[in-house]
Amino acid sequence: MIEVIGLSKHYRSKKAVDDVTFTARPGRVTGFLGPNGAGKSSTLRVLLGLDAATGGRALIEGKRYRDLKDPLRALGALLDGAGSVPERRAIDHLSWIAQSNRIPRGRVREVLELVGLADTAKQRVKKYSLGMKQRLGLAGALLGEPEILVLDEPVNGLDPDGIRWVRTFLRDYAARGRTVLLSSHLMTETADTADDVVIIDHGRIVTQGSLAEVTAGHASLETAFFALTGDRTGSRW
């Protein structure tokens, strides 16, 4: 389970995240949704221990990321693509992560198969398309067979088949009792994937609940968002 409690992150006078509270539960895909600049990445960066909070807490199974004993087995994350060295071969990138986290080498083959990169694993990452880099990032997140997955815009650069594949994959992952937190600015895509939705805008939570609760009385998640925020144009998405 992920618990974000009264979290704030300020950059000088900019309140990127302002008193944000939500929970992502096991067995559910939670969509963390908001337009560009809403505060999604800032929230995730604090959750993953990459930035310090200005106030509040972000907890993984009750602990801060840096206090986790075996972080890769607790939580797998995909932020900003694969995070790999372009000159390195994909398989070497994953083997290096596996080795430095005491994950058996055989698991590298497994995750490459899982994300559909087994046949191209020996290519250098710089030859990969954006979609392949996303898959490689996901493979890295899956190495430790984590109970929790945190993915920032995972379908960026994927073609329709890739998008469908990620959706099915995440739904299956959650169906096995795991926690999936999926950050996105894509409302239709999130509505197709998530069980629960947390909507953030200008650093503050606008609404949260099951998809059915949040969209009740609205034609779609999109119209719900526009009604809740008073956004008439959708120009920030």
Ligand SMILES: Nc1ncnc2c1ncn2[C@@H]1O[C@H](COP(=O)(O)OP(=O)(O)OP(=O)(O)O)[C@@H](O)[C@H]1O
């Ligand atoms: N390092 C930083 N220094 C100053 N301001 C920042 C920094 N990082 C983010 N911000 C600002 O904080 C706000 C929230 O940004 P954040 O990246 O968290 O939003 P987001 O919802 O992830 O949007 P996007 O999808 O565009 O990344 C924005 O106004 C952004 O310009």
